[in-house]
Amino acid sequence: xxxxxxxxxxxxxxxxxxxLDALIDLQNxxxxxxRHRREPFPLYDVLRRGGYCWRTERQGDAVDILIWxxxxxxxxxxxxxxx
Amino acid sequence: xxxxxxxxxxxxxxxxVPLRFFLTAPWxxxxxxxxxxxxxxxxxxxxxxxxxxxxxxxxxLGFLGLVxxxxxxxxxxxxxxxxxxxxxxxxRLVYGLFCAGTATLAAGFYVSSLxxxxxxxxxxxxxxxxxxxxxxxxxxxxxxxxxxxxxxxLSSLGLVxxAVLAATILFAFDARVGLLSLPxxxxxxxxxxxxxxAGVLLVAVGVHLVPLFHxxxxxxxxxxxxxxxxxxxxxxxxxxxxxxxxxxxxxxxSGAAMLVxxxxxxxxxxxxxxxxRPVWDATLSFWWTGxxxxxxxxxxxxxGLPATVIGALALAGAAVAIPSGVLYKIVPFLAWFxxxxxxxxxxxxxKTAPHMKSFVPDAAAHAHFAVYATGFGLLVAALLGLExxxxxxxxxxxxxxxxxGVTLLRGxxxxxxxxx
Numbered sequence: 001x002x003x004x005x006x007x008x009x010x011x012x013x014x015x016x017x018x019x020l021d022a023l024i025d026l027q028n029x030x031x032x033x034x035r036h037r038r039e040p041f042p043l044y045d046v047l048r049r050g051g052y053c054w055r056t057e058r059q060g061d062a063v064d065i066l067i068w069x070x071x072x073x074x075x076x077x078x079x080x081x082x083x
Numbered sequence: 084x085x086x087x088x089x090x091x092x093x094x095x096x097x098x099x100v101p102l103r104f105f106l107t108a109p110w111x112x113x114x115x116x117x118x119x120x121x122x123x124x125x126x127x128x129x130x131x132x133x134x135x136x137x138x139x140x141x142x143x144l145g146f147l148g149l150v151x152x153x154x155x156x157x158x159x160x161x162x163x164x165x166x167x168x169x170x171x172x173x174x175r176l177v178y179g180l181f182c183a184g185t186a187t188l189a190a191g192f193y194v195s196s197l198x199x200x201x202x203x204x205x206x207x208x209x210x211x212x213x214x215x216x217x218x219x220x221x222x223x224x225x226x227x228x229x230x231x232x233x234x235x236x237l238s239s240l241g242l243v244x245x246a247v248l249a250a251t252i253l254f255a256f257d258a259r260v261g262l263l264s265l266p267x268x269x270x271x272x273x274x275x276x277x278x279x280x281a282g283v284l285l286v287a288v289g290v291h292l293v294p295l296f297h298x299x300x301x302x303x304x305x306x307x308x309x310x311x312x313x314x315x316x317x318x319x320x321x322x323x324x325x326x327x328x329x330x331x332x333x334x335x336x337s338g339a340a341m342l343v344x345x346x347x348x349x350x351x352x353x354x355x356x357x358x359x360r361p362v363w364d365a366t367l368s369f370w371w372t373g374x375x376x377x378x379x380x381x382x383x384x385x386x387g388l389p390a391t392v393i394g395a396l397a398l399a400g401a402a403v404a405i406p407s408g409v410l411y412k413i414v415p416f417l418a419w420f421x422x423x424x425x426x427x428x429x430x431x432x433x434k435t436a437p438h439m440k441s442f443v444p445d446a447a448a449h450a451h452f453a454v455y456a457t458g459f460g461l462l463v464a465a466l467l468g469l470e471x472x473x474x475x476x477x478x479x480x481x482x483x484x485x486x487x488g489v490t491l492l493r494g495x496x497x498x499x500x501x502x503x
Contacts, residue, residue, distance in 0.1 A: 008359070009298060009359040009360045010298070010360065011296060011297065011298055011360065012295065012296060012416060013416060013419050013420065013423075013439060016423070017435055017438070020435050021435070037298070042420075045427075046427055049427060
């Protein structure tokens with residue numbers, strides 16, 4: 001099931017904190033969609049170390065990041081995941 | 084745009100590198116405040132008074148210079164993806180030379196000792212050289228943001244020119260030559276230091292930091308590209324006009340430079356009022372006061388007010404308030420960022436670092452602003468003729484700076500305690 005967190009209006013480092021909190025709360029089989037205003041490069045270090053895969057989609061000025069545990073299949077067969 | 088790829092935990096310099104500068108800077112401003120508290124309105128009568136020269140350099144080099152140097156080491160990896168080489172050694176050298184040089188220079192001005200001023204030059208010259216060479220080496224390895232690379236390069240050149248002009252003035256004093264044209268040479272030194280170095284850097288970095296930290300719309304691309312280049316070119320043009328003795332060209336170039344700085348101030352005020360989450364914090368109070376002072380300094384220049392008025396608005400207003408606003412965003416962010424990095428390095432993804440505001444409490448930052456704003460208000464009153472306000476203004480500046488120094492130090496201690 002998809003969970004969503006919108007951090008696009010938050011000041012640094014709140015987006016980072018909210019995303020980590022949401023990942024900790026993620027239930028088995030769930031994945032996370034993050035709505036952001038920029039690509040969160042520092043987060044990728046953390047995801048890689050924490051055993052998560054992600055896929056980033058740019059939609060105009062907005063950025064969507066789909067995150068899921070590396071042990072799971074990509075949600076909706078997301079193409080081009082980075083793990 | 085901002086190269087946030089450079090914000091990776093591996094690329095960031097150790098927290099001690101920028102904090103060494105940020106935690107020391109307020110104490111130089113406190114010393115400047117004490118000089119004003121002691122000397123009162125005497126410091127505001129003429130810019131040639133020994134105590135005035137000492138206070139100006141305590142603020143310009145001791146406060147502003149240290150904040151800029153610390154921010155340079157921290158932000159180069161972030162803005163252009165290029166860390167400063169041997170950052171530990173280089174930053175210690177710059178820190179030592181800047182601190183010792185500024186203290187010696189202020190003492191040299193205060194007691195009117197040319198040998199002390201020349202000794203300060205022997206410290207500050209190498210300090211500037213190390214900072215500029217390290218910055219240029221980092222810029223050479225930059226991975227993106229050509230506009231920012233160019234602007235930081237230009238501001239470094241501005242610092243070199245300001246330092247060379249300072250050295251020329253001191254050597255001329257020592258040899259007792261060319262003293263008749265001294266005010267014009269000092270004006271050029273001031274233009275390169277405040278506009279060619281600090282102004283160019285303020286615009287170049289501000290157009291990235293404001294949207295990032297205040298969640299505002301982005302500055303127009305043309306402004307991000309052209310404003311720093313235009314500022315530098317206009318100071319160069321004013322210098323050329325001085326060499327050619329062309330008063331009109333010099334006035335036009337200086338006025339246009341003021342216009343560019345004013346445009347930055349107006350755009351920033353506009354964008355900060357459009358931020359996506361309209362929460363007010365002390366950072367914004369400092370930014371708005373600093374930008375207001377910048378606009379007032381431009382207006383004072385336009386209406387031909389005395390140099391002491393323009394200088395006080397630019398230095399005690401803009402050059403103290405804006406960096407203070409930046410420090411209250413950057414210092415807690417760095418504490419949080421490095422703690423989070425330490426947690427991740429230990430594999431603790433289930434635990435997050437304390438909230439950023441726990442390192443610099445809102446109440447402390449607001450209290451600092453209230454005292455600072457009182458001091459600035461009293462200073463403006465003294466400049467407007469209420470001479471007795473000058474002593475109180477100096478005292479308020481000193482107290483505000485001590486509050487800032489203590490608040491930032493407490494933030495660092497909290498970081499150390501969390502780190503265990």
